[in-house]
Amino acid sequence: MSRRVVVTGMGVAAPNGVGLAAFEEALREGKSGIRFQPELEKLNFSCQIAGKPEVSEELLKRYFTPLELKGLNSSGIFYGVIAGMDAWKDAGLDAGNEQETDWDSGIIFGTGILGVDKFREAIHLIDEGRVRRLGSTGVTQTMASGISAFLNSKLGCGNMVSTNSSACTTGTEAVIMAYERIKSGQAKRMLAGSCSDSGPYIWGGFDAMRILPHQYNDSPQEGSRPMSATAAGFVPGSGAGALMLEDLESARERGAKIYAEVLGGHVNSGGQRTGGSMTAPNSLGVQKCIIKALEDSKVHPEEIDAINGHLTATAMDAKEMENWTSALNRKGEDFPMINSFKGLTGHCLSAAGSIECVASVLQVKKDLVFGNVNSEDLHPDIEKQVSRDRIPQKTKEHQVKTLIKASFGFGDVNAVVIFRKQKNEL
Numbered sequence: 001m002s003r004r005v006v007v008t009g010m011g012v013a014a015p016n017g018v019g020l021a022a023f024e025e026a027l028r029e030g031k032s033g034i035r036f037q038p039e040l041e042k043l044n045f046s047c048q049i050a051g052k053p054e055v056s057e058e059l060l061k062r063y064f065t066p067l068e069l070k071g072l073n074s075s076g077i078f079y080g081v082i083a084g085m086d087a088w089k090d091a092g093l094d095a096g097n098e099q100e101t102d103w104d105s106g107i108i109f110g111t112g113i114l115g116v117d118k119f120r121e122a123i124h125l126i127d128e129g130r131v132r133r134l135g136s137t138g139v140t141q142t143m144a145s146g147i148s149a150f151l152n153s154k155l156g157c158g159n160m161v162s163t164n165s166s167a168c169t170t171g172t173e174a175v176i177m178a179y180e181r182i183k184s185g186q187a188k189r190m191l192a193g194s195c196s197d198s199g200p201y202i203w204g205g206f207d208a209m210r211i212l213p214h215q216y217n218d219s220p221q222e223g224s225r226p227m228s229a230t231a232a233g234f235v236p237g238s239g240a241g242a243l244m245l246e247d248l249e250s251a252r253e254r255g256a257k258i259y260a261e262v263l264g265g266h267v268n269s270g271g272q273r274t275g276g277s278m279t280a281p282n283s284l285g286v287q288k289c290i291i292k293a294l295e296d297s298k299v300h301p302e303e304i305d306a307i308n309g310h311l312t313a314t315a316m317d318a319k320e321m322e323n324w325t326s327a328l329n330r331k332g333e334d335f336p337m338i339n340s341f342k343g344l345t346g347h348c349l350s351a352a353g354s355i356e357c358v359a360s361v362l363q364v365k366k367d368l369v370f371g372n373v374n375s376e377d378l379h380p381d382i383e384k385q386v387s388r389d390r391i392p393q394k395t396k397e398h399q400v401k402t403l404i405k406a407s408f409g410f411g412d413v414n415a416v417v418i419f420r421k422q423k424n425e426l
Contacts, residue, residue: 289414369398
């Protein structure tokens with residue numbers, strides 16, 4: 001029997017806000033989390049700006065024991081545990097009973113590369129013949145599934161506990177995977193999210209590819225320019241987002257608050273054919289992903305009130321807009337409201353999808369469309385397709401009954417999910 005799936009909790013560690021309230025306020029006010037990074041200047045990066053969550057030692061002590069913090073050197077795990085535990089608590093759930101396993105709950109928490117700083121430390125120690133100095137947490141910090149395993153050590157989930165990894169689509173894909181598991185009746189609750197490490201060892205490869213902007217080192221908050229004619233590349237970011245997905249019946253039995261319903265979604269690949277490559281999407285694959293997500297959700301394109309695009313502030317933004325207009329068959333004034341949060345957070349890589357899903361659900365819950373920043377000089381190819389007022393510069397009130405959120409990643413992979421306001425709130 002197909003079950004309905006809702007979002008009952010959320011958590012986030014984003015460059016412009018750690019914690020749901022701080023994140024929402026930053027989005028409402030157009031507050032950027034992109035800052036100059038002295039470490040990148042010291043290492044001769046061309047792009048010396050990035051989005052990095054501000055996490056203090058005091059904050060970490062709220063989520064980790066002194067023993068856990070000893071030797072822990074993975075920013076991705078820090079961010080993921082903060083977001084994941086906040087989402088669990090926000091859903092009104094208690095942390096796992098140390099004596100019992102929660103067989104109805106599971107975790108799908110994705111990442112790209114985890115524990116790079118720990119890897120670096122390990123390489124030096126091993127090369128120096130001091131392998132015994134690695135400590136007991138090296139494996140947990142450097143295996144991709146370390147984040148889901150670490151979260152589960154605190155939550156005691158007995159259902160599926162796993163980690164997915166699909167470049168920039170990772171977070172959105174995790175939400176869809178969790179949704180499908182609950183929909184099929186295999187779980188009552190799934191904590192879905194993703195995280196990304198921060199720092200030069202994550203961002204260096206992109207700087208070497210010359211796809212990051214170098215013109216804004218003296219004006220960091222102007223550097224990420226989605227949909228802009230002066231976009232010069234994406235600004236790297238990091239962090240984590242998490243959503244508690246739950247069977248609607250279970251949520252109602254608990255009296256849980258409901259942010260939105262997950263109607264459906266789709267994941268595919270363009271196959272790196274017909275214009276698709278490691279770094280560029282096959283437009284047909286993108287359009288098919290959008291159309292299949294609509295079909296799976298039983299939503300007509302005219303029902304879409306808002307879009308949260310991938311829109312990274314690269315030359316591909318205009319092509320993405322073209323794919324949206326083709327897939328939805330809507331243009332000009334008829335096009336839904338659309339935004340990108342990357343002007344405020346940078347591109348948080350494997351964490352982008354989950355952070356942006358949190359923000360998307362906030363828009364559905366609050367009937368808002370958060371503003372786009374640094375897109376005043378709209379790309380002319382975008383302006384030909386979509387009316388300027390469909391791309392709000394500031395946050396505005398707007399009835400958002402149904403929102404479609406997309407992520408498109410390296411390797412020509414795509415993920416699209418659709419959220420809708422709960423019926424009793426319409």
